[in-house]
Amino acid sequence: MTDVRDAPKVSEAERLRRWRLVLGGGDADGTGGELSGDDVRIDAAMAAVYDHDQVRSTGRGAGRSGGLGRSAPRVARWLGDIRTYFPKPVVQVMQRDAIERLDLRQLLLEPELLESIEPDIHLVTLLVELNHLLPDETRATARQVIARVLADLEDRLTDRTRSAVRGALARANRSRRPRPGDIDWLRTVHVNLRHYQPRLGTVIPERLIGFGRRQRSLAKEVVIAVDQSGSMADSVVYASLFGAVLAQLPSLQTRLVAFDTSITDLTPVLHDPVDVLFGVQLGGGTDIAEALGYCRQLITRPNDTVLVLISDLFEGGNAELMRARVARLVRSGVTVLCLLALSDEGAPVHDRQAAADLVELGATVMSCTPDQFPAVLSDALEGD
Known part of the structure; x- marks a missing residue:
């Protein structure tokens, strides 16, 4: 000092x-x-x-x-x-x-x-909020401003996200019954060290670990459901960016849903995060249960799906139905990850009782900064 x-x-x-x-x-x-x-x-x-x-x-x-x-x-x-x-x-x-x-x-x-x-992220959220008021000539300028901010964020976060996701998928997809030519001997020996036989001077493996084989089919599904109420403005921006990044990974099927009391499926415009942001409408109420019901319809392989719910959990709809739908998703095999915020602002004001309820039901509930998100998603994709 x-x-x-x-x-x-x-x-x-x-x-x-x-x-x-x-x-x-x-x-x-x-x-x-x-x-x-x-x-x-x-x-x-x-x-x-x-x-x-x-x-x-x-x-x-x-x-x-x-x-x-x-x-x-x-x-x-x-x-x-x-x-x-x-x-x-x-x-x-x-x-x-x-x-x-x-x-x-x-x-x-x-x-x-x-x-x-x-430009900064706060200006982006303000422009998204004013979206419906922007005249055509200002809208073009606003798109350029938003694109500049998103480009800076992309430079900061994209490579880290891709690397973390690819590593998680490789680890999750390792074969437990590999062919002889696909055995990862280093990992196999490591996990079987307790089976070392001093008399024979060798390890007798109980379990074989194989290298992950490249799959032609999609390895995992990610569904991002983001609350677009006014308090979640920064989270909407970051969710749009991460959704666009994940959509570029061929091993993932990524969907992005924005919700308040209605639902907007933004998956068709994930190729352009600026279009995604102009598709949201900040403000309004919140119906998490309805959004979860919609997301459940999108899931085809529950055991290979991560549902990322980004919300402060202040439910304006049916709270009991929200909990029931989370429980049903978890029982079906879906990994439910609830982020109370996806922003640099720290832990937000949130419904603590709802958060505790979701944890009891088997969901992971936490706050997360954009820099932490790649690792958090990686852990969710890798599972147990």
């Missing part, structure tokens, strides 16, 4: 400057400092968002000048300023705060403004 005494010393003038930027109060801030040069524009950029609540509640400013109003040119200039003076992660936070605090959603319907925003 670095000793604070070893930290570089800051001059009194620089210390007052930093406090002045934090407080933003002019004479009222107590620093007595004046801003000049780029600091004036930095201060105005922060004031446009973070002084808004005080101005609204007191009717007077806090000493800063700024404000975005509902002017697209003014917002565009502000976007340029924050990209000039702040690093990318800070820019994304300030954009998100501006949209939420100043209610600028209507301005996002303008393609020129949308092009100038630094």
Whole structure:
């Protein structure tokens, strides 16, 4: 740990400057400092968002000048300023705060403004939410913005997902009664070491392990059912991306279903995750039982199927029927994996009693980040 005494010393003038930027109060801030040069524009950029609540509640400013109003040119200039003076992660936070605090959603319907925003997953979820309001010219720009974010996520997650799934399928498909030429002697010896015969100086294998043989038929089925209520927005984005990645693997049959109180089967558009996202409608109620009933109709080989239910489990429909359908799926041999969230935000608010009930029924219930998902799915595919 670095000793604070070893930290570089800051001059009194620089210390007052930093406090002045934090407080933003002019004479009222107590620093007595004046801003000049780029600091004036930095201060105005922060004031446009973070002084808004005080101005609204007191009717007077806090000493800063700024404000975005509902002017697209003014917002565009502000976007340029924050990209000039702040690093990318800070820019994304300030954009998100501006949209939420100043209610600028209507301005996002303008393609020129949308092009100038630094895209991130939160902007993607907002565009998906506004999908039905987007005019045609903005929709084309929105697709490009979403595609950029998904491409970055794909670079981060695709190779890891493919590798984890292929490894799991290879392990799951190893033959327990291999032909002589297909015996994996290293693994066979390892699992039979307890049968070593000192008198003979050898291992007498009780069980033979074979190399996985390449199968022409599909090895596993994956059905992803994602809750598209508003609280699951990030999960919908990641589920769409992973669904598209898994659909490219020839050894898997992948289906993606989005649901609220109705059901949308997005499997036909899995080749393009942008199309998938434009096919969902965030918000609305939740009927998990109905979604499970639909998914059950899709399953042809229960023992070779993983059902990934992504939901906070707040059931707006028949909770008893939801539990009954999970129990029936588990009894039939389906591996039921319930993810309370598939996002970077950590464990969400969820129905704890419903989660405990599903665990008792034999489902696996957990929260999961996108980076963890390949390993989690791998374990589910491999089974016992």
